[in-house]
Amino acid sequence: MLTALVRLHSALQEVRLPLALPGVEEQRADRAELVTQLEDYLIPRVTTMDGPLLAVVGGSTGAGKSTLVNSIVGRRVTESGVLRPTTRSPVLVHHPADAGWFGQDRLLPELVRVDRPTNDPAALQLVASDAVPHGLAVLDAPDVDSVDASNRALAAELLAAGDLWLFVTSAARYADQVPWELLRQAAERSTSVAVVLDRTDPDDAGTVATHLARMLASRGLKDCPLFTVPETTLTDDGLLPPGAVDDLHAWLRALAADADGRAAVAIRTVLGTIRTLGGRSHLLAGGVQAQIAAAARLRESVAAAYAESVVAARAATADGTMVRGEVLARWTEFVGSGELLRSLEERVGWLRDRLLNAVRGRPQTAELVARSVAVGLGSVLVEHAEVAAGRAAAAWRGDPAGVSLLAEAAARGDDLGRATPTARREAQALAREWQDGLTRMVRAEGSDTRSTTRYLTVGIDGLAVALSVVVLSQSGGTLAVESPSAAPGAGAVAQRLLDAVFGEQAVRSMASRARGDLDRRVEALLTREGARHQAVLDDLGLVPAAPEHLREAARRVDDLRFRSTRGTGGGHGDAVPARPTP
Template sequence: MVTALVRLRQSLVAAALPLDLPDVEEARASRGEMVDQLEDYLIPRLMTLEAPLLAVVGGSTGAGKSTLVNSLVGERVTTSGVLRPTTRSPVLVHHPDDAHWFGQDRLLPGLVRVDHTTDDPDSLQLVASASVPQGLAILDAPDVDSVEERNRLLAAELMAAADLWLFVTSAARYADQVPWEFLRRAAERTTAVAIILDRTPDEAVQTVATHLARMLASRGLKDSPLFVVAEGTVGDDGLLPAHHVADVRSWLESLADDVDARTEVVRRTLGGAVRAITHRIHAVADACAAQGGVALALQDDVDAVYDDATAALTAALGDGSLVRGDLQARWEEFVGSGDLLRSLDTRVGGLRERLVNTIKGKPQQAERVTVAVDAALQTVVLEHAESAATRAHAAWSAQPHGAALLAGAPGDLTRASRDLRRRAERAVREWQDDVNDLVRREGADRRTSARFLAFGVGGLSVALMVEVLTSDAGAGAADAGAASEGTAGPASASRRLLDAVLGHDDVDTLVERARRGLDRLVGALMQTERTRYLSLVEAVVLEPAAAEKLRGAARRVDDLRYQASQEDAVTGENPPGMTS
């Protein structure tokens, strides 16, 4: 069972609920309470069943808890006073021989052990007193309805770590809502509870006690002992007269002396706490599943936007739309008014001389085409990235949880990355270098041909780039604006030039390889842009299988409880933490 509870705690810790969904605060609070109880009470208690019974004294502000604790112990061990809240740091009183049970690694390990008076709520003051019977420890907790939130939280934490609740109230406060909320939880967990009606005038004892008993019965606590501490004068030593607390003290001493009774109280509280946690787990698991669903929806929104943008960008890379404006003008300068292509069609002698004469000045024009291709590709990448960022931001902004993630995001996600232009420039240059390498390798056995020598790697590379950018426009299609005297459009001129120099089949392979390289590089750029959004979801540390792991861990604990209950039916014993 200890192993199963440790795994349950690990699953709870991993079940982050970072997204601000409806009702998430309740689930977060429940998760935190369960982790605290597992760490503060269940796991350490199951490992030290023979430790003294821990009775936590809690209740409403002004109910007289500290005075009651001092009176039960028979000496002033905790501070009481007029100002509220009085108790800031919890005080645990134990028999000197039981001191070893309350080290830092035992119950409430999150509280630092001290041996002196302190107001630090993160400290636990240990007081050894021979007046406390061995086998019993009494802990004075802050008010459950304190005006200070830290005190209220600490009180709840301490009550959850109790084997036995000594719930103190008064004639003036016994019907208050906050204390009854704690008692409701105790009933749900079958926690052992004793009610102490304190500071009640003699004439009101019968009326108040009767009404309080009815309230306890109606809320599932009819078997809880009810003690009345008559109103009395507190002496100079800070104690009530001994006979005022004699019934409570006698009952606690009998528990301490009776090992079986004490063990039964511990087992009852442990069993109820374990059962309550396994029941509460499912609400947290549902919240985890909802968080996972929302995170997946956010990711899907971004993926849909960037998938569309990447597809549109990829289409634009080959439909010829980029070969316009400056790029078209530079390409037409390179191709000329038809002389270049007519030279390629020459079938008579002197081919090399004719090509050389036709291509004079073409290297500089080829470089201009390269620069124009560079600019066109950078521009189209930026345009699609800007559009995608705007649409992704709008999709998330329409959802509260998406808007919350955007609010904490670094930079302006409505725009493309500030360094995208620089990265796009680097990617395009890398692609152009790859195209040059492709042409150089493919033309290795043609370098002595007149046509290859005339154009060189640079001239053929720009033709291949233009062919890639027009490859989806239809092989051999003439540009709509081609002149009647034979000026070829981009989709035909580049292909005719490459076919004439390298051969039709080889050109198909080159175009395909160059196009794949370009798609890969621009795809990587868009993926980086997409990641700016996806990383926001990933940063909230959502464990994909958190909900199912929680349910599985809870089922394991329940299986052990059931198995133990079957064994209990045979042996007649109640294994710790298994009581149904």
């Protein structure tokens, strides 16, 4: 069982619930409670089943818990008073011979051990006293309904770490809702409970005790002992007068002296607590599964948004619409009125010098065309990156799981609905790198061409520019029907220019390779843009296998518990001895 509980604890450590799905706050609280229960109680208790029984004293504000503990011990070991909250730091009173059981590595390991009074809620004050019987320890906890939220949380944590609850209430507070919710949980876990009705007018004690006993019975706690402490004047030391807690003190001593009784209480509480682990763990696994499914849904929406933009960007760079505006003007300057093309289509030979004069200055014009193409291509890619980011953000805004992620990113200064700040720089770098690739392609092809004169006439830069115009005007391997805003026949002119130098087959091969290179670069750029959305999801720390790990661990614990209860006949008898007859 110890191994199974440790594995369950490990499986719970894998659980992440970062997305703001419906019910997630309750699931987070449940996970924290399960982990705390394993760390603070179950694993330490199963490790040392023969250790002292821990009785946690809890209850409502002003019920007199601290005064009761001090009166049991016979001296002031925990602070009491009218200012609330009184008990901020828990106090554990034990027999001196039991001191070794409450070290830092045992019960409530997260609380620092101290030997003096403190208001530090992260500390546990240990007090050794012969007034507490050997084999039993008493832990004074903060108010379960404290005005301080951290006090309430600590009280619940301490109660969950107890083998036995000494639940203190008063005639004025016994019907309050908060204590009864905790008592309901105790009944569900089969935690052993004794109730102390404190500060009760002797004339009303019988009526109030009878009503309280009925309430306990209706909530599955009919067998728990009920002690009554009358309203009385405290001694000068702030203790109840002698005899006020004799019944309770005698009951605790009888329980401590009965080794079998102590073991029965511990076993009942341990198995009762373990019984609740399975169902709660399976419910929690379902919550984790919902988180993983939601994250996958968000991933798919991002992937779809950017995949759509990749397709759109490829289309926008292949339908001739880019060969317009500044690009069109610079291209027209470069090719002139067709003189360059006509010259190339003639036999050159003795006209070489004349042709060189005709294209004097064109290398500079080619650079202007290339620059315009780079700027235009960069702008188109940024536009599609913006569209993809907006589409992904819109999908997240329509999903409860995505709304908080967008808000958290915005708080960090990252607007996931816009392209990254570096998108324009990267897009323009992409365009320049693609053009450099075209230049290398033209140079490699030109080294084998027979039309050296024509190659030299136009120049490497000019031919690379022409190749870019062909690619940007080509869809599906053929020249696109150019838009009305594009230059009439701009792509065709560029292709004829290249055909005149390299031949039709070579140009077709170069254009295909250039198109493939551009498509790969466009996809890579937009994938990088979408990666920041994916990184947000990666940072959630969700483990796909976590739900199944949790279910497997819970099933193992359930199987062992079932074998244990079956081996003992399915019950544990009356774990808490009845209140002794006065």
